[in-house]
Amino acid sequence: MISPDCSAEYWGKNNVAGAFEHIPVLIEEVVSLLRFKPDAPARLIDGTIGGGGHSARLLELYPQLELLGIDRDQAALDAAAERLKFAGDRVTLVRGNYSELADAAQKHGWGDGVDGILLDIGVSSPQFDTPERGFSWRADGPLDMRMDRRSQLTASRVLNRESEAELCRIFRDYGEIPQARRLAAAVVARREAKPFATTSDFTAICDEVLGHGRPDRHHLPAPTLPFQALRIAVNDELGELERALPAALRTLRKGGRLAVISFHSLEDRIVKNFLKHEYAECVCPPGLPICICGKKRTVEILTRKALTAQDAELAVNKRSACAKLRAAEKTV
Numbered sequence: 001m002i003s004p005d006c007s008a009e010y011w012g013k014n015n016v017a018g019a020f021e022h023i024p025v026l027i028e029e030v031v032s033l034l035r036f037k038p039d040a041p042a043r044l045i046d047g048t049i050g051g052g053g054h055s056a057r058l059l060e061l062y063p064q065l066e067l068l069g070i071d072r073d074q075a076a077l078d079a080a081a082e083r084l085k086f087a088g089d090r091v092t093l094v095r096g097n098y099s100e101l102a103d104a105a106q107k108h109g110w111g112d113g114v115d116g117i118l119l120d121i122g123v124s125s126p127q128f129d130t131p132e133r134g135f136s137w138r139a140d141g142p143l144d145m146r147m148d149r150r151s152q153l154t155a156s157r158v159l160n161r162e163s164e165a166e167l168c169r170i171f172r173d174y175g176e177i178p179q180a181r182r183l184a185a186a187v188v189a190r191r192e193a194k195p196f197a198t199t200s201d202f203t204a205i206c207d208e209v210l211g212h213g214r215p216d217r218h219h220l221p222a223p224t225l226p227f228q229a230l231r232i233a234v235n236d237e238l239g240e241l242e243r244a245l246p247a248a249l250r251t252l253r254k255g256g257r258l259a260v261i262s263f264h265s266l267e268d269r270i271v272k273n274f275l276k277h278e279y280a281e282c283v284c285p286p287g288l289p290i291c292i293c294g295k296k297r298t299v300e301i302l303t304r305k306a307l308t309a310q311d312a313e314l315a316v317n318k319r320s321a322c323a324k325l326r327a328a329e330k331t332v
């Protein structure tokens with residue numbers, strides 16, 4: 001069963017007008033896993049720089065650390081530029097997808113490898129908490145949900161244009177919504193009368209089909225999982241992660257470390273399976289008398305079980321409740 005991204009549920013908790021307020025999650029755990037030599041130059045790629053919270057801490061701790069920060073949201077890059085000013089020319093920020101981090105490293109002159117890569121792949125608090133971004137059903141706004149506002153694909157476009165079968169797949173695969181088929185049919189019937197334009201339009205259909213005010217089996221309000229499913233589709237979140245993990249491993253030097261923070265079980269499963277595969281020494285079908293696959297172990301896994309937020313962190317940042325951190329060190 002899916003464990004959903006509960007961080008969407010704390011709407012407005014970090015909503016300070018005009019400010020980019022995002023509390024970095026699992027920061028102590030990230031610091032203890034992404035270790036660099038204290039007195040030597042080192043290279044870090046932060047593929048989801050957001051407000052720069054994690055990277056700021058690492059740059060403060062390691063005076064010779066250089067950072068290549070990536071984000072597809074210009075608002076995040078602007079906030080990170082401000083936050084990381086103190087590190088001067090140790091910091092380079094680029095707009096793009098983290099799945100393209102290998103190319104970004106190459107362009108930056110880091111084609112020979114980096115020492116650490118961090119992916120913190122949730123939605124940032126400012127994205128959730130800004131009604132005009134359309135990520136949350138808790139506030140009315142345009143049904144947008146694009147992390148990269150240059151992209152053509154908005155949430156309203158998905159709802160208004162995709163086939164009923166594709167909508168059903170999105171609701172089923174990205175939200176594990178038992179009534180996916182009914183919800184897709186209701187969306188198609190509704191859009192013929194009036195196309196979807198606002199978050200309230202979609203919330204109304206979710207409430208109608210899934211039961212107004214009735215919490216789902218995760219004790220979450222009815223629109224939570226449909227909104228999550230739609231957001232994953234709009235931003236191709238799982239595809240990004242699937243492409244990024246092998247690229248990250250290629251980009252690390254031997255001894256370099258990868259840390260990934262995910263916010264729902266669909267993402268965590270991808271990370272877990274990837275690391276398991278890379279750790280395996282043989283992937284032959286069971287029952288073969290000798291190994292013929294030639295697979296080599298490429299990583300040492302640093303987190304036997306995913307790390308999660310401790311009580312002290314949960315007390316100050318409820319959004320950390322669904323975060324899971326996995327990390328590995330490249331061994332070849």
Ligand SMILES: C[S@@+](CC[C@H](N)C(=O)[O-])C[C@H]1O[C@@H](n2cnc3c(N)ncnc32)[C@H](O)[C@@H]1O
Binds near residue numbers: 049054071
């Ligand atoms: C949870 S926030 C990161 C917060 C950051 N670690 C900090 O401490 O401030 C996630 C960020 O990743 C960005 N993002 C999500 N998917 C992305 C992708 N595929 N490529 C680039 N950036 C992405 C989002 O725009 C958002 O700014």
